[in-house]
Amino acid sequence: MYGFSFYLNNEVDQLSEKQLGLMKQVGFSGLFTSLHIPEDDATLYRKRIKKLGELAKNNQLDLMVDISGGALEKAGFSIDHLSELVTMGITGLRMDDGFSMETIAACSHQMQVGLNASTITESELTRLRQLAADFQNLSVWHNYYPRPETGLDRQWFFAKNEWLRQEGLTVQAFIPGDGEKRGPLKAGLPTLEEHRNCLPLVAALDLEQLGVDFVYVGDPTLSAKSLAQFEAWLGKQRILLSCQLFENASQSTVLGVHYNRPDVARDVVRSRESRRKRVNEVQPLPLRIRELGAITVDNSLYGRYMGELQLCKRNLPADERVNVVGRLVEEDCSLLPFIGANQEFELVEKEVTTHE
Known part of the structure; x- marks a missing residue:
């Protein structure tokens, strides 16, 4: 599952509706927001979270809301009346600081509950089992x-995830966006x-290899190219x-x-279809060093390999039998x-775009 983020310091309007629809069309199925709110914004945030919940329901997006102790109450909601949140379209609460194990266990019978993956302990999980969460x-x-x-260390992160998955829990982590960065630092919002x-x-692909089940984009937007990817x-x-x-070329x-x-192969990606295509004789081209990312096609000097397309995964020397045709x-x-x-991979020229 992949998700993205929308923050309530922004108005939930027609532009927001278009953004959520686009992300759903691209293939994202989860939405994350935070309800850590200043006192004077409480009524504003209540209005916005209700609108966001409606948009999430309309687009069939799971909506996870990050809260700390007192955040729901400041916005006019109650932890004792979660049915109101479910009706609004909120499918889960990430409950970090300020909640007892008893409250977490009770909430888990009404909706999805997210716990802090980095700080959860074995004794807390044992307590949650005792409470029949x-x-x-x-x-x-x-x-x-x-x-x-300040982002997490790779080896520590992998070891922690191994333990969490052994405990039967699904793991979520964040990747940075490459569009609009969230302020005030605007330096990306990665977990690692x-x-x-x-x-x-x-x-995202790296997180999958590190035992992450749910990948969320932390920053508000992705570039057109990343959306296409x-x-x-x-x-x-x-x-x-x-x-x-x-x-x-x-x-x-x-x-x-x-x-x-x-x-x-260790050094190159080898297109399995390229040699099956009927091609005219590939004449040798002037020698070029095969740098990382080079796109090559074997020429007639390589005999039966003629026509094979490769992508170089590392720097390789020039070879008279191999034409460098792009990068x-x-x-x-x-x-x-x-x-x-x-x-499966697809090669397209220069920049790519997705739905507008």
């Missing part, structure tokens, strides 16, 4: 970290520090790559959908490690 409705959510250098300046899809991934499990073609050979071979845009090179066995 509904673990089918419990999940654990890592924080995002607005301040640079190493993801702070990553391509969003790279961060997520649309391809969520809709077709396809990795979309932008490239630049050199002179004399055959668009029909390079552009379009390819699949990596089932036997994954991936720099930021998309970071997606190469995620093109595994039989993985």
Whole structure:
């Protein structure tokens, strides 16, 4: 499951409705917001959360609301009357500070409850089991970290997730966006520090490999290119790559959908379809060093390999048998490690866009 964020410091209006509809169309199914509110904004936030809940229901989005002790009451709601929140379209509460195990256990029988993945302890889980909490409705959510250098360590994060999953809990974490950044620091909202300046899809795929079940975009928006990449991934499990073609490159050979071979090579991604295509004899081109991200096509000097298309996963020397016909845009090179066995990928020229 993938989700995105909308923050209540913004008005919930027609533009918001368009944004939520677009994210649903791209393939996102979860929505996250926070109800940490200043005193003078309480009535404003109550109005906005009701509108957001309505939009979430209309778009069939799960809506998780981050709260701390007293936040619901400030907005005019009650932890003792969760049915009102469910009716509004709120499907879950991330309950961090200020809630007893008894309250959490009781709430878990009425709606989804998110706990702090980084701080939850074995004794607290034991207590929740003693209180007969509904673990089918419990999940654990890592924080995002607005301040640079404070995001989580990779090895610690992986070990923590291994334990949480052994306890039967689903794990959620955040990736940064590459559109509008959330203030005041506007330095991204990742869970892992190493993801702070990553391509969003790279961060998402990495989290999946680290045992994360639910990936949420922390920042308010994604760029048009990232939306297109997520649309391809969520809709077709396809990795979309932008490239630049050199002179004399055959668009029909390079552009379009390819699949990596089932036997994954160390140095290159090998298009399994490319040699099956009927091609005219591929004449050798002037030598070029095969840098990381280079797109190559084997020429006639390679015999039966002629026509094979490859993407270079590392710097390789020039080879007279291999024509360098283009290259991936720099930021998309970071997606190469995620093109595994039989993985579908698509090469498109330069920038890509998605639904407007």
